[in-house]
Amino acid sequence: MAKSPETELPVEAFGWAASDTSGTLAPFHFSRRENGVDDVTLKILFCGVCHSDLHTLKNDWGFTTYPVVPGHEIVGVVTKVGNNVKNFKVGDKVGVGVIVESCKECESCQQDLESYCPRPVFTYNSPYYDGTRTKGGYSNIMVVHQRYVLRFPENLPLDAGAPLLCAGITVYSPMKYYGMTEPGKHLGVAGLGGLGHVAIKLAKAFGLKVTVISSSPNKQAEAIDRLGADSFLVSSDPAKMKVSEIQIQDIKSLKELVSFGFWFLTNLLVLHNAVL
Numbered sequence: 679m680a681k682s683p684e685t686e687l688p689v690e691a692f693g694w695a696a697s698d699t700s701g702t703l704a705p706f707h708f709s710r711r712e713n714g715v716d717d718v719t720l721k722i723l724f725c726g727v728c729h730s731d732l733h734t735l736k737n738d739w740g741f742t743t744y745p746v747v748p749g750h751e752i753v754g755v756v757t758k759v760g761n762n763v764k765n766f767k768v769g770d771k772v773g774v775g776v777i778v779e780s781c782k783e784c785e786s787c788q789q790d791l792e793s794y795c796p797r798p799v800f801t802y803n804s805p806y807y808d809g810t811r812t813k814g815g816y817s818n819i820m821v822v823h824q825r826y827v828l829r830f831p832e833n834l835p836l837d838a839g840a841p842l843l844c845a846g847i848t849v850y851s852p853m854k855y856y857g858m859t860e861p862g863k864h865l866g867v868a869g870l871g872g873l874g875h876v877a878i879k880l881a882k883a884f885g886l887k888v889t890v891i892s893s894s895p896n897k898q899a900e901a902i903d904r905l906g907a908d909s910f911l912v913s914s915d916p917a918k919m920k921v922s923e924i925q926i927q928d929i930k931s932l933k934e935l936v937s938f939g940f941w942f943l944t945n946l947l948v949l950h951n952a953v954l
């Protein structure tokens with residue numbers, strides 16, 4: 679009997695897949711490619727739940743191909759490496775994020791900026807170069823080109839560290855770009871819905887002062903008492919927003935800044951060396 683497209687590859691895998699827009703996942707048997715000379719195979723131990731996973735499995739963005747196995751905050755232990763792999767060995771703790779392949783030749787790839795490659799392959803719901811579709815980390819095993827595998831430090835817990843692979847890098851990258859990793863600077867975080875949580879924790883670890891800007895007054899206790907933010911600004915309070923706007927330096931409009939934050943999945947942090 680001919681094999682279905684989902685089981686045509688040699689390595690058996692098991693995961694959780696959505697088969698329609700209902701938002702439910704069901705057990706799913708599929709297959710992955712054999713470990714190639716440049717590949718790392720990992721046994722997946724934990725996978726974060728990113729909001730992109732939820733959007734994808736419900737086809738909110740209109741480009742989901744079912745069945746889909748979500749998950750791109752993946753951590754596990756290496757079980758096999760190819761002959762060309764020098765930086766990883768069996769037993770290493772590793773992570774895989776949002777991208778599992780790119781052209782490796784364009785200017786962006788040459789500069790280690792693969793997310794700007796015109797031919798990226800995302801970790802799930804993406805056509806792979808061999809004609810199959812990628813399956814993500816809600817599964818038990820993964821085969822990934824070594825270039826897209828990250829080493830996990832020994833002192834970083836795998837479960838708690840998994841969200842750094844998407845949510846974490848999404849907020850860390852602009853912080854680094856804008857120099858918001860130096861003690862004493864003041865960070866504005868627009869929205870407290872996941873990425874905002876990570877942004878506060880990173881910022882406090884770097885010694886920054888943090889102001890959270892949120893439309894939900896009931897998040898103040900979480901922001902300040904639980905996560906250690908220094909102040910909290912309710913964006914639906916025009917009077918306080920006006921006062922803060924006057925105090926801001928270098929930012930044209932706080933309203934603009936906040937609406938940009940809400941545009942980006944409602945929980946994008948916005949960073950600037952501003953005095954709020």
Ligand SMILES: [Zn+2]
Pocket residue numbers: 728729730731750776844845
């Ligand atoms: Zn994500």
Ligand SMILES: [Zn+2]
Pocket residue numbers: 780781782783784785786787792795796797
């Ligand atoms: Zn490229």
